[in-house]
Amino acid sequence: MIYAYIAVMALVTYLIRMLPLTLFQKKIRNVYIRSFLYYVPYACLAAMTFPAILSATSSPISAAVGLLVAVALALWEKGLLTVAVGACAAVFLTEQVLTLFLHQPLFG
Amino acid sequence: MIVRCGRNRSGTRADIRAGPTVLPSLLILIWRVFMENRYMLGFRHGIPIALGYFSVSMAFGILAVADGLSPWQAVLISLTNLTSAGQFAGLSVITAGGSLAEMAFTQLIVNLRYALMSLSLSQKLHSSVGTLKRCVIAFGNTDEIFAVASSQRQSLGFFYMLGLISSPILGWSAGTLTGAVASTILPIFIRSALGVALYGMFVAIVVPPMKRRHSIRVVVAISLLLSTALTYLPYLSSFLSSGTLIILCTLAAAGLGAALFPLKEEDMEDPAEASPEAASEEAQAAASQKTEKEVTP
Numbered sequence A: 001m002i003y004a005y006i007a008v009m010a011l012v013t014y015l016i017r018m019l020p021l022t023l024f025q026k027k028i029r030n031v032y033i034r035s036f037l038y039y040v041p042y043a044c045l046a047a048m049t050f051p052a053i054l055s056a057t058s059s060p061i062s063a064a065v066g067l068l069v070a071v072a073l074a075l076w077e078k079g080l081l082t083v084a085v086g087a088c089a090a091v092f093l094t095e096q097v098l099t100l101f102l103h104q105p106l107f108g
Numbered sequence B: 001m002i003v004r005c006g007r008n009r010s011g012t013r014a015d016i017r018a019g020p021t022v023l024p025s026l027l028i029l030i031w032r033v034f035m036e037n038r039y040m041l042g043f044r045h046g047i048p049i050a051l052g053y054f055s056v057s058m059a060f061g062i063l064a065v066a067d068g069l070s071p072w073q074a075v076l077i078s079l080t081n082l083t084s085a086g087q088f089a090g091l092s093v094i095t096a097g098g099s100l101a102e103m104a105f106t107q108l109i110v111n112l113r114y115a116l117m118s119l120s121l122s123q124k125l126h127s128s129v130g131t132l133k134r135c136v137i138a139f140g141n142t143d144e145i146f147a148v149a150s151s152q153r154q155s156l157g158f159f160y161m162l163g164l165i166s167s168p169i170l171g172w173s174a175g176t177l178t179g180a181v182a183s184t185i186l187p188i189f190i191r192s193a194l195g196v197a198l199y200g201m202f203v204a205i206v207v208p209p210m211k212r213r214h215s216i217r218v219v220v221a222i223s224l225l226l227s228t229a230l231t232y233l234p235y236l237s238s239f240l241s242s243g244t245l246i247i248l249c250t251l252a253a254a255g256l257g258a259a260l261f262p263l264k265e266e267d268m269e270d271p272a273e274a275s276p277e278a279a280s281e282e283a284q285a286a287a288s289q290k291t292e293k294e295v296t297p
Helices: A002-022 A031-049 A060-075 A080-102 B009-017 B019-036 B038-066 B071-081 B084-096 B100-110 B113-124 B131-138 B143-151 B158-182 B188-194 B197-212 B214-232 B242-260 B276-289
Strands: none
Touching: A002 B071, A002 B084, A002 B100, A002 B113, A002 B131, A031 B084, A031 B100, A031 B113, A031 B197, A031 B214, A031 B242, A060 A080, A060 B197, A080 B038, A080 B188, A080 B197, B038 B071, B038 B084, B038 B143, B038 B158, B038 B188, B038 B197, B071 B084, B071 B158, B084 B100, B084 B197, B100 B242, B113 B131, B113 B143, B131 B158, B143 B158, B197 B214, B214 B242
């Protein structure tokens, strides 16, 4: 079953990339469709990031700090790698501080 | 027996024809293809992307193994999909035990943006790039590869694109494997920290355009409000899978965005549509470009 999932994922993703590149020589002129496609990545990535990020780490507090650091670095126009690593570092440091502060391991 | 080492192309041909020097000449030809030429230039341009992908796909590998997939299956997904957001959403469909139709629809919605990028990239490719070569290039049209490709001034050739795709594929697959294999070895606080890497990348893609466009700020705000509401509202969250949630938020926010802020002509990144004069200029430029060479070092 898992390979059926993977096959469907790969096929759909490939067709989305391949069909416009080969079939559509003319550009879409419908303003609404073009605008919709233009906004899709932002709407989609925003919905995927929040609130899912809050359950991505051991504690919602460290995840929230990671998110804030990521947003700050992105506002500062840093690259993908810097933002991703910065968020990871923020989560790591926050969890170390939380562990110290609580005088017990965060990870029971 | 003289083997020429210059860059003269006709010289290379002469070397190949000469009987005793066929093998060394062939080796030099291959070396040129990979070291001097467009493939290698593309490969080098892809290395920063590959490094970024490595860390992010490590997070994917870790997540996939935590969700019960084998390292091999995680790498297979990365090799065949090459899309962070899509794989991430696909993983949630797999763990939720969704149907194949839900998987197909989730991938369609999450990766729909690639259709727009492929449309844009199709205008950027050199006229020598035929349908079959476009089918190969299409596989590697990710957000970051598309960004680097569009930032090039020249029209893009097949080998340059092949190189630009190769290094990120390597980084993406190797990172997935490392994450998947190392996840059981890595201490939990490292795994926890890497859990936000993917989200960090999403933030890095979404936030900078928000600074510049009011419309994108509104779209993101609508999407965030909806996703938060659908996650925490008591009745809705019980029958909505995370894949469906992403689809609903995307359709609603992007749809509202398109209705409230339809793109103006100058936003469309297509000078040919701006005015009839510009269109004819574009056609002339395209015609003259046919004689030019594709991107070279």
